[in-house]
Amino acid sequence: MGKTFYQNEEELLAAMRQQDSIALNIIYKTYFPMILHFVSNNNGTEQEAKDIYQEGIIVLYENVQQSTFVLSCKIKTYLYSVCRRLWLKRIAEKGKYLGRIEDFENFIALEDDQAEMDEKETQYKVMRQALDQLGEPCRTIMEDFFVHNLSMQQITDKMGYTNADNAKNQKYKCLMRLKKLFFNSYRDE
Amino acid sequence: MLLKNDYEKVEDYLNGQLHGEQLAQFEQRLQQEPRLAEELKEQQLLKKSFLLYGQRNQFKQKLEAIHQEMETENTRIKTSVFNRYAIQAFWKQHLPTMAVAASVAIITVLSSFLVLDYVRSLESKQATYYRALKREVDNIKKTQRSISSRSGITPAPEVRAVRYTATGFVVSANGYLVTDYHVIEGADSLFIESRLESSRTSRPDKVQRYKVKEVYSDPASDLAILKIVDTSFVPFTQLPYSFKAIESDLGESVYTLAFPREDMVYGEGSISSQTGFEGDTTAYQISIPVNPGNSGGPLLDDKGHLIGIIKGKSMAEDGAAFAVKSKHLLKLIRSIPRDSLPEPLILPMANRMKKLKRPEQIKQIQGLVFNVKVYH
Numbered sequence: 001m002g003k004t005f006y007q008n009e010e011e012l013l014a015a016m017r018q019q020d021s022i023a024l025n026i027i028y029k030t031y032f033p034m035i036l037h038f039v040s041n042n043n044g045t046e047q048e049a050k051d052i053y054q055e056g057i058i059v060l061y062e063n064v065q066q067s068t069f070v071l072s073c074k075i076k077t078y079l080y081s082v083c084r085r086l087w088l089k090r091i092a093e094k095g096k097y098l099g100r101i102e103d104f105e106n107f108i109a110l111e112d113d114q115a116e117m118d119e120k121e122t123q124y125k126v127m128r129q130a131l132d133q134l135g136e137p138c139r140t141i142m143e144d145f146f147v148h149n150l151s152m153q154q155i156t157d158k159m160g161y162t163n164a165d166n167a168k169n170q171k172y173k174c175l176m177r178l179k180k181l182f183f184n185s186y187r188d189e
Numbered sequence: 190m191l192l193k194n195d196y197e198k199v200e201d202y203l204n205g206q207l208h209g210e211q212l213a214q215f216e217q218r219l220q221q222e223p224r225l226a227e228e229l230k231e232q233q234l235l236k237k238s239f240l241l242y243g244q245r246n247q248f249k250q251k252l253e254a255i256h257q258e259m260e261t262e263n264t265r266i267k268t269s270v271f272n273r274y275a276i277q278a279f280w281k282q283h284l285p286t287m288a289v290a291a292s293v294a295i296i297t298v299l300s301s302f303l304v305l306d307y308v309r310s311l312e313s314k315q316a317t318y319y320r321a322l323k324r325e326v327d328n329i330k331k332t333q334r335s336i337s338s339r340s341g342i343t344p345a346p347e348v349r350a351v352r353y354t355a356t357g358f359v360v361s362a363n364g365y366l367v368t369d370y371h372v373i374e375g376a377d378s379l380f381i382e383s384r385l386e387s388s389r390t391s392r393p394d395k396v397q398r399y400k401v402k403e404v405y406s407d408p409a410s411d412l413a414i415l416k417i418v419d420t421s422f423v424p425f426t427q428l429p430y431s432f433k434a435i436e437s438d439l440g441e442s443v444y445t446l447a448f449p450r451e452d453m454v455y456g457e458g459s460i461s462s463q464t465g466f467e468g469d470t471t472a473y474q475i476s477i478p479v480n481p482g483n484s485g486g487p488l489l490d491d492k493g494h495l496i497g498i499i500k501g502k503s504m505a506e507d508g509a510a511f512a513v514k515s516k517h518l519l520k521l522i523r524s525i526p527r528d529s530l531p532e533p534l535i536l537p538m539a540n541r542m543k544k545l546k547r548p549e550q551i552k553q554i555q556g557l558v559f560n561v562k563v564y565h
Contacts (some may be wrong), residue, residue, distance in 0.1 A: 021251070028255045029262075041278060054252045058245055104277055123238035124245055131242070146236060147243035172196065179235055186234075 009075050017064045028057060031076055034105065035083045041102045042087065052090065056083040059117055073108055081107040085114075122186070130181035138174035145171060195225065199232050318505040319466050321371045321411075323355040323563070324449060324482035352565040356447040356486040356499070357381060357415060359557040360432075360522070361534045362425040364417035367518060368485030368561050369500050370406045373413050379403065381417070381559035384452070401561075405525050410471050410517045411500050415561075416531065428537035429553040430487075432515045433494040436463060437473070445477055445499055445512075446551065447486030448560040455551065456483070458508075465511040466503060472511045473497055479510040485561060488512045493542030493550050 015023035032053055039049035059082050063069045071078055084107055110117070131139055137159060144150040144158065156167040198215055201207050207215055219226050357368035366381065373379055379401045399419040406413035437443075437460055444457035458477035465472025475488065479502050488497035497512035522534060542550045 024251065025255050025258075028252060029259050032256075032259065037278070050256060054249060054256075057252055058248055061248060102281070104281070120241060123234075123241055127238045127242040142239065143243065146239040175196075179231065182235055182238065183231060 009071075012075070013064055013071060016061065024057075024061070027060075027075060027079075031079050034076065034080060038080070038083065038102075038104055039087055041104070043091065044087065048090070052083050052086050053079075055086050055121075062120070077106055077108060080105045081110055082117075085110055126182055126186045129185060130178055133181050134174070134178050137170075138177065141167075141171055141174050142178060145175075195228070196232075199225070199229050202229070203232060203236070318503055319501055320481075320504050321369070321501045322449075322479055322481050322484035322499065322510075323353045323369070323372045324480075324484075325353055353563040354448060354482055355484040355561045355563070356482065357559050357561040358446075358485070358487040358554075359425055359428060359559075360414075360518075361536060362428055363532050363535065364422055364424065365404075365534050366401065366415040366417070366559065366561075367498060368413055368415060369498065369513075370408050370411045370413045371500070372484050372561055373403050373406065373415070373563060374408075376403070376563045376565060378564045379415060380562045380564075381415075382562060383556065383559045399559075404530060405521075407521050410513055410521060412498065412513060412518060412521050414522070414525070414534070425557065427541075428557065429541045429550075430489065430493050430495045431537050431540040432519055433490070433496045434516060434519055436514060436516060437490060437496045439463060441490055443475055443477070443488050443490050443496065444547065445479075445483065445486045445488050446555060446558045447479070447483040447499065448558075449480040449482035451560070453555060453558065458510075461509070465513075466501065469511070471517045472500065472513050475499075475510050475512055476508050477510050478508060483510075487554070487558060489550070489554070491547075493540055493545065493553075 012023050012027065016027065032050075035053040035056065036046060036049040039052055040046065044052075056079050060075070060079060064071075073081075084101070084103075088101065131142070134142070141155060141159065144155050150158070152164045152167055152171070155161075155171065156164045159167065159170075161167040161170065198207070202212070202215055219229065353372065355368060355372040357366045357372075359365070360367045380398060381401050382396060382398050384396055399417045399422055401415040401417050401419075404414050404416045439462070440459055442457065442459045444455065446453055446455055448454070456477040456479060458475050460473050461476045462474035464470050465474055473488075473496075475497075477488075477499075479486075479499055483499045484501070486499040487495055488499060490496050494515075496515050498515075498518060499510060499512045501511050503509040503511070519536070522536065525534070527533070542553055545553065
């Protein structure tokens with residue numbers, strides 16, 4: 001756990017890179033009003049503002065995790081630019097775009113990160129849909145396998161299969177289904 | 190679709206669990222079977238997406254927790270931050286309108302200043318064309334002071350000097366005089382002075398000096414009625430002139446007596462127009478050369494009728510002086526409420542100078558024309 005005061009933004013970002021929850025807390029609370037204001041002044045609700053903001057924070061967080069990432073502007077500007085772009089995309093999808101965005105801060109163009117951001121966004125969205133369609137118990141098995149890296153024996157014990165081969169079969173079926181679901185919609189995107 | 194067997198190989202390969210011969214074999218297969226390579230790629234992507242999904246979900250939960258915490262936190266801080274944005278939004282929304290309003294206001298103010306200034310300059314231009322004829326005596330005061338200081342005598346306790354002098358003349362034997370309103374305007378105290386020669390005293394050069402006060406005035410026609418309030422005042426004898434109630438004709442020869450300096454000065458000319466400055470119908474234009482101090486002087490015609498009171502001259506034209514018509518003086522006198530006068534104002538009825546020659550006329554009149562001294 002880190003300290004509660006940070007001398008400058010570099011320190012704050014470094015703390016965030018090390019997954020410091022206080023740094024995250026500070027950043028989150030500091031800039032939320034800005035995005036809430038931006039979204040609610042551009043035909044958005046508070047809930048939408050929250051979604052957009054959290055996505056923006058995720059983008060920042062994921063980028064900070066990469067050692068190659070260098071923030072060329074202030075955190076505020078970066079977050080604003082990311083959220084602005086996300087919001088533009090969102091209202092374009094909703095068909096509510098009025099052709100004019102009320103801006104309250106400076107913002108930068110994010111062309112470099114754009115493709116990667118979009119890619120990740122699609123992966124995330126498609127995976128969520130696929131998992132929703134997959135249903136239980138496949139979902140749990142997949143999570144245990146991918147996220148928690150459990151061995152086949154552990155999965156067998158957890159799910160109450162009679163032997164590891166059964167579990168393996170079940171896992172294989174689930175994986176194939178997930179794969180089908182995932183790639184069907186992924187190719188559409 | 191991949192066989193289960195193959196799939197396990199792919200999985201093991203990704204997890205780095207293939208070794209030695211198995212690894213070489215698999216890698217060879219990857220090269221030969223594009224389908225297998227494709228599957229490998231897909232599996233990689235799937236895994237990556239799944240991990241991303243898992244991480245994001247986890248992270249989102251964290252953010253959600255922070256958000257909840259923030260919402261339940263002190264709302265005061267939140268609102269204060271919001272206020273800043275509210276103000277910003279307000280400015281953003283209304284700045285263009287306000288800017289337009291402000292510039293309109295500024296333009297209006299500036300232009301009205303300019304217009305007012307222009308109008309005022311017109312007025313002052315006019316004022317330079319027209320000049321009221323009271324005389325300032327500041328200069329005299331200064332010269333007198335310098336003389337006294339040069340002679341080394343400590344000056345007597347400051348006597349307030351006369352500020353303006355002009356002329357006034359008697360209209361009623363019991364002590365009423367008339368002069369111009371601009372002469373007495375804003376005055377503290379008024380005195381009249383005249384150097385009598387023959388008619389009232391035997392000694393020449395005796396100075397007759399009375400305190401007077403304003404009893405009635407009319408700024409519109411530039412006339413003022415004064416009354417002698419001095420206790421030493423002895424009523425005048427019957428006045429030799431009378432007032433002419435009708436307008437005089439063009440070209441009639443007229444003369445005036447006045448005090449442009451300390452001694453009485455005579456001036457003569459004729460009526461050159463029946464209207465005054467800029468078509469002023471209450472006045473005549475006359476061709477008598479007049480100077481500051483002539484204000485309030487009587488204007489008489491050949492027969493000794495009083496036909497006007499000198500009031501000013503035009504600076505734009507040569508030899509154009511103006512005099513208020515006697516008609517208006519009579520009108521003014523009649524309009525004075527009886528109660529506002531301490532004594533009835535009795536106008537002279539008969540003209541006793543009709544047959545006299547001009548020098549004789551002047552002798553009759555000069556005791557009735559006074560130098561009005563105005564103190565501020």
